[in-house]
Amino acid sequence: MPRDLRRRLVSTVMTSLSALSVLVALVPLGLLLFFVAVQGAAAISLDFFTQTPRPVGEPGGGMGNAIVGTLILCGTAALIAVPIGVLSGMFVVEFPQSPLAPAVRFAADTLNGVPSIVVGIFVYAIAVEPTGGFSAMAGGIALGVMMIPLITRTTEELLRLVPASLREGALALGATRGRAVLTVVLPAALPGIVTGVMLALARVAGETAPLLFTAFGNRFWSTDLTEPIGALTLQVYAYAISPYDDWHRQAWAGALVLLALVLGCSLAARAATRRLERMHR
Amino acid sequence: MRRSRPGRTDGVFRLLTTVPALLVVGLVAAIGVVLCLDARLSIAAFGAGFWTRTDWDPIAGQFGAFPFIWGTLYSSGLALLIAAPVSIGIAVFLTDVCPHRLRAPLVFLTELLAAIPSIVYGLWGIFVLVPAVRLLQEALPPRIRALPLFEGPTVGVSLLAAALVLSVMVIPYISSVTREVLRAVPRHQWEGAYALGATRWEATRVALRYARVGIVGAVMLGFGRAVGETMAVTMVIGNSPQASWSVFAPQYTMAAVIANEFAEAVEDLHLHALVEIGLVLFTTTLMVNVASRALIWQMSRDRRRRLAQCPVAAETP
Numbered sequence: 001m002p003r004d005l006r007r008r009l010v011s012t013v014m015t016s017l018s019a020l021s022v023l024v025a026l027v028p029l030g031l032l033l034f035f036v037a038v039q040g041a042a043a044i045s046l047d048f049f050t051q052t053p054r055p056v057g058e059p060g061g062g063m064g065n066a067i068v069g070t071l072i073l074c075g076t077a078a079l080i081a082v083p084i085g086v087l088s089g090m091f092v093v094e095f096p097q098s099p100l101a102p103a104v105r106f107a108a109d110t111l112n113g114v115p116s117i118v119v120g121i122f123v124y125a126i127a128v129e130p131t132g133g134f135s136a137m138a139g140g141i142a143l144g145v146m147m148i149p150l151i152t153r154t155t156e157e158l159l160r161l162v163p164a165s166l167r168e169g170a171l172a173l174g175a176t177r178g179r180a181v182l183t184v185v186l187p188a189a190l191p192g193i194v195t196g197v198m199l200a201l202a203r204v205a206g207e208t209a210p211l212l213f214t215a216f217g218n219r220f221w222s223t224d225l226t227e228p229i230g231a232l233t234l235q236v237y238a239y240a241i242s243p244y245d246d247w248h249r250q251a252w253a254g255a256l257v258l259l260a261l262v263l264g265c266s267l268a269a270r271a272a273t274r275r276l277e278r279m280h281r
Numbered sequence: 282m283r284r285s286r287p288g289r290t291d292g293v294f295r296l297l298t299t300v301p302a303l304l305v306v307g308l309v310a311a312i313g314v315v316l317c318l319d320a321r322l323s324i325a326a327f328g329a330g331f332w333t334r335t336d337w338d339p340i341a342g343q344f345g346a347f348p349f350i351w352g353t354l355y356s357s358g359l360a361l362l363i364a365a366p367v368s369i370g371i372a373v374f375l376t377d378v379c380p381h382r383l384r385a386p387l388v389f390l391t392e393l394l395a396a397i398p399s400i401v402y403g404l405w406g407i408f409v410l411v412p413a414v415r416l417l418q419e420a421l422p423p424r425i426r427a428l429p430l431f432e433g434p435t436v437g438v439s440l441l442a443a444a445l446v447l448s449v450m451v452i453p454y455i456s457s458v459t460r461e462v463l464r465a466v467p468r469h470q471w472e473g474a475y476a477l478g479a480t481r482w483e484a485t486r487v488a489l490r491y492a493r494v495g496i497v498g499a500v501m502l503g504f505g506r507a508v509g510e511t512m513a514v515t516m517v518i519g520n521s522p523q524a525s526w527s528v529f530a531p532q533y534t535m536a537a538v539i540a541n542e543f544a545e546a547v548e549d550l551h552l553h554a555l556v557e558i559g560l561v562l563f564t565t566t567l568m569v570n571v572a573s574r575a576l577i578w579q580m581s582r583d584r585r586r587r588l589a590q591c592p593v594a595a596e597t598p
Contacts, residue, residue: 011480021370091298113570115509178294206398209511213544
C-alpha cells in the first residue's frame with residue numbers, strides 16, 4: 001500500500017474512533033434516561049407525592065415525606081454554605097496578596113475532591129456523636145460542607161468578571177472597600193452567583209452517601225431539624241436494595257422525581273447562565 | 282505624602298470575609314484531624330498490618346482492610362482502563378473533529394453524565410447493568426470462563442459491573458479536563474503539523490504529545506473520583522470482602538464498607554477501623570487531587586480558574 005494512502009487511512013480510522021467514543025458515552029446516558037423515564041413513569045402517581053412509605057406487603061404509599069426532607073436538607077445546606085462560600089470567595093478576590101487567599105483556593109479544591117462518604121464520617125463525628133442522635137441538622141451540615149467549595153469558587157470567578165470600572169467608580173466616590181464590594185460589585189455579580197448556588201444545590205440534592213449516617217432517613221413525616229429526616233436519595237437506596245418488586249417500582253419513581261429535580265435545577269441554572277453571557281457581550 | 286496604612290481599608294469588611302475564609306481552610310484541616318482522632322484505636326491495635334490483613338470480622342474484633350483496598354484499586358483501575366481512552370477520544374472529537382453546530386449539544390450531553398446522581402446510576406446498575414453482566418458471563422465460552430480472570434459463579438453483582446458504572450461516571454470529568462488541556466495547546470502546534478503536510482490524526486498526535494502531562498492529570502483526577510465513589514459501587518459490586526482476580530467475583534470497596542457498616546457499628550474498634558479506612562480514602566484523594574492539579578496547572582496556567590470546578594459548573598462564566 002502506498003505510504004500516503006496508509007497515512008490517510010490511519011487518520012480516517014482514528015477520527016472515526018474518536019466519534020465512536022462519543023457514542024460509547026452517549027449510549028449508557030440514553031439507556032439510563034430511557035429506563036428511568038419508562039420505569040419511573042409507570043410507577044408514579046399522585047399518591048407518590050402525598051403519601052409516606054407503607055410497610056412491606058401493603059401496596060401503594062409514596063415518598064412525600066422524603067421529597068419534603070430533601071428540600072429541607074437542601075435549604076439547611078444553602079443557609080450554611082451560601083454565606084461562608086460567598087464571603088470566602090470575596091476574600092480571595094479582595095485580598096489576593098494575603099497568604100490566606102491561595103490557601104482558601106487550595107482548600108476549596110481539596111474539599112471539592114473529598115469523597116462524600118468521608119464528609120459523612122466527619123459530620124457524624126462533629127454533629128451526630130456530640131448531640132446523641134441522627135438529625136436533619138447534621139444532614140444539612142453534611143450537604144453544606146459539600147456545597148461550600150462550589151460556591152467559593154463560583155463567587156470568586158464571578159466577582160473577577162465584574163468590570164474594574166464599577167469598583168473604581170465606587171471607590172472614587174469615597175466608598176470604603178467593603179461598601180464598594182457589598183453594594184456595587186456584589187450586586188453586579190449576583191445573578192451569576194445565584195445560578196452558581198442553584199448548580200451547587202442540584203449537585204448536593206442527589207447526594208446519598210453523606211446522609212447515610214447524618215440525616216439517616218425517616219419513614220414518617222418530619223420537619224424537625226433535631227430528628228432524623230427522610231430524603232429522596234435515601235429512600236430510593238433503601239427500596240432499591242430491598243427484595244420487593246413493589247418497592248423496586250417505588251424506587252424507579254423516586255429516581256425519576258430526583259432526576260427531574262436535579263436536572264431541572266441545573267438546566268434552569270445553565271439557561272440563566274447562557275442568557276447572562278449574552279447580556280455581558 | 283502619607284502612605285495609606287492597611288488599617289485604613291475598613292476592618293469590619295476584612296473581618297467579615299476573613300472568618301469564613303479561615304473556616305474553609307479550617308474545615309479541611311478539621312476533617313483530617315477528626316479522622317485521625319476517631320481512627321486511633323484501630324491504628325493502635327493493628328498498625329500497618331491493618332492494610333495487609335485479609336480478615337474482616339466485626340464479631341471477633343478482627344479488622345484487616347486488604348480486601349477493600351484491593352477492590353477499590355481494582356475497580357477504579359479497570360474503570361480508568363475503559364474511561365481514559367474513551368474520554369480522550371471524546372475530547373479529541375469535540376475539540377478538533379466535530380462539526381461546529383454539533384459541538385455545543387454534544388458537550389452538553391457528555392457533561393450531563395456528571396449531573397446524574399450516583400444513586401440513579403446505582404439503581405440502573407442493579408436492574409439493567411447487573412443482569413447484562415450476568416448474560417455476558419453466561420455467553421462466554423467455558424474455556425475462557427476457566428481462566429482466573431473470569432472464573433466464578435454467575436451472580437451478576439461483580440467487580441466488572443462496578444468498574445463499568447464507574448467508567449461511565451468518570452468519563453465526563455476526564456473528558457472535560459482533557460478538552461481544556463487540548464484547547465490550551467498553542468494553535469501553532471496544530472498549524473505547524475498541518476503545514477508539514479500532516480494528516481488530521483498526525484496533527485492530533487502532535488497536540489496530544491504536547492498536552493500529555495495535562496492528560497495524565499485529567500486521568501488522575503478521574504481516578505480520585507472513582508476511588509471515592511460510594512453509592513453506585515456499593516449497589517453493584519456485591520459487597521463480599523474477598524479479594525479475587527476474577528472480574529466476575531463479588532468484591533468490596535473502601536467507600537462501600539463504610540456506607541454499609543458505619544451506622545450499625547456498635548463496637549468502638551469496629552467504628553475506628555471504618556474511620557481509618559475513611560482516613561486513607563481522604564489522604565488518597567487528597568494526594569491524587571494535589572498531584573493531578575499540579576500537572577494540569579503546569580499544562581494550562583491561564584485556564585486554571587475554570588478547571589477546579591466540576592464540568593457542569595465549569596460552564597459558568
